[in-house]
Amino acid sequence: MTAFDVRRTAFALLCSLPVLLTQDYQVPDVTIQALKPRGIRISIPDNPRMTLFVFQGHVNREIDWNDVGTISAEVESPTNGFWTYQDDSVALKVGDVINYNVHVSRNRKGYQRNNLKYTITELVDPDGGASQPSQPSPAPVTTSQPATVATSAPPTGNCRPTATEVKDRNVCSGQVIFEDNFDTLREDLWNIEQYLPLGPDFPFVSYQRPKNGPMVSVENGFLRIEPKLQEQLPGFDNEAIVMDGNKLDLTSGCTRTTSCEHVNQGNQVMPPIASGRVTSNMFAFKYGIVEIRAKLPQGDWLYPDILLESLVPQYGIEKYASGILRVAGALGNSELRKGTENYSNKVLYGGPVMNFKCRTNLLAKKVSTAAWGDDFHVYALRWAPDRITLSVDGEEWGRTEPPASGLQGLLPRDTCDPPRMLLTNPMAPFDVFFRIALGVSAGGISEFPDQVTSQNSVPKPWVNTSNKARAKFISDQESWFATWSQPALLVDYVRVRAL
Missing domain, CATH: 2.60.120.200 (Jelly Rolls)
Structure with missing residues (x-):
């Protein structure tokens, strides 16, 4: 499955989910590996009652909280204790910076970390060592922010308020x-x-x-x-x-x-x-x-x-x-x-x-x-x-x-x-x-x-x-x-x- 295929189905996962601001769980650090000669492997450790892991990232440019990302992953089940996504079509080099957002669904609640960053320091052999990473990537340099959901437009002019919400814009009643x-x-x-x-x-x-x-x-x-x-x-x-x-x-x-x-x-x-x-x-x-x-x-x-x-x-x-x-x-x-x-x-x-x-x-x-x-x-x-x-x-x-x-x-x-x-x-x-x-x-x-x-x-x-x-x-x-x-x-x- 290519990054483009995933991107089309995963775009809305970050830009429209009403994340619950609960404190009973912290999304773990993400492990990011740049592979030789091409490719990227992304993973987080499994946790009881997790049901979904979503990653959205850009290479060498900033990412908004609701951006689909050029690197997109939607993982629905773990393998050998990790939720892992690998795309062998991504070309990376040492010094590239990946800006990314992460979403995890766990115990019927959504958790999100945004505005994260990781710098590639080496390219690794995709078949070398264990199939799953043992150490997470360096901690992100920015703090996470909760996702938000677009709210209905205020009643200005002919725009009447509505209970309807759309993920990427304000809307008016009857629109x-x-x-x-x-x-x-x-x-x-x-x-x-x-x-x-x-x-x-x-x-x-x-x-x-x-x-x-x-x-x-x-x-x-x-x-x-x-x-x-x-x-x-x-x-x-x-x-x-x-x-x-x-x-x-x-x-x-x-x-x-x-x-x-x-x-x-x-x-x-x-x-x-x-x-x-x-x-x-x-x-x-x-x-x-x-x-x-x-x-x-x-x-x-x-x-x-x-x-x-x-x-x-x-x-x-x-x-x-x-x-x-x-x-x-x-x-x-x-x-x-x-x-x-x-x-x-x-x-x-x-x-x-x-x-x-x-x-x-x-x-x-x-x-x-x-x-x-x-x-x-x-x-x-x-x-x-x-x-x-x-x-x-x-x-x-x-x-x-x-x-x-x-x-x-x-x-x-x-x-x-x-x-x-x-x-x-x-x-x-x-x-x-x-x-x-x-x-x-x-x-x-x-x-x-x-x-x-x-x-x-x-x-x-x-x-x-x-x-x-x-x-x-x-x-x-x-x-x-x-x-x-x-x-x-x-x-x-x-x-x-x-x-």
Whole structure:
């Protein structure tokens, strides 16, 4: 993964995270090593309950607290007791000065040290000695400063105050703070993802951005995200995706520091679907109104992701601990039932998700006589400090308001994942910066209940708790692939307004 790939996804981590000014933890000194003949290795020692390490740096020029940096690292897990990032493309020499900022997420809190500096005194052999450093770099010459978050503009002139916050500027009530009408595919606005998604959903897809036949494109003024069979891509066939030892390698251009490759082993076969996903590249906000005009995908076991996701997993990375806000969703099956319960493409669902076991408890549903994928609709979510409201084509259909005990008070404690006592804000975990995410997924272990039957009474081919789930899905390919009449998610526009 190159520094540029990381930079696009890590930019907002420093410039928009509301860091908690607690004194129970001090970010340790960073070890910086310049490598021979090129490269840089950056690390900090592991600490219990750490969940994220972010480094942003410039060589021989100053760095602001909200600057993305030309050297960018986003590390999500430790190795051998250290959180380490290495980029072999960076050319350094003795005397170069690296100005940098550091962020650490630990125990669902964010900690940051800014305006730090390190001077290169030697180039080291990347393979010499231990794989992890034993001594930290010299102490920084400047003191750390807490990160800040842009606040709303004061009421001057026609600018009315708003609860909406944007990471890099002041905004006024009613102002359009983000908009794309998809005249072209703007990679300055969107990061086209490439990685293998894991838990908690474990969908049967990989997100890819191949040069030929891309899954993400703009055609006739619409963003088009269309899944394809992995076996139809160059270098693969129906045997390659299940044969032991075969590999799906997405490390070149991978947009995550983990989950970039898969090797088949037994029932653990590679994802049979290659799909697309985009996230807002340099835009994140807190509270506002999102409007997305879209046509949803249709086809058995498909579903769209039209959602807001936490920019930084401040409340944790497991089991939806940091929450998602689903603007709209509808399963792709034209018919899908479990007893008398309807789960088909005629059922719109959306709202907040903050717990895996109880992921549907706060979701609203709206049943239509026509499939939601038959036409374009304007899906909207109003996210305010006191409520979350859903509407479609101007009609409200869902609302969630926190009680005095907060949103987690709406979930039954005896059946859900353990409550998180650090959610002190009534709207938590939906009280930090979120970004936009759009994509198409398939299968997985959460969206489709067990024991449902599709059209012609075809049963769901896998069981969510089975380690053979993905293999069972592949074995039923002839049945479900024939139903993919319109597998693409089409988006006409995305617009975000301040409250």
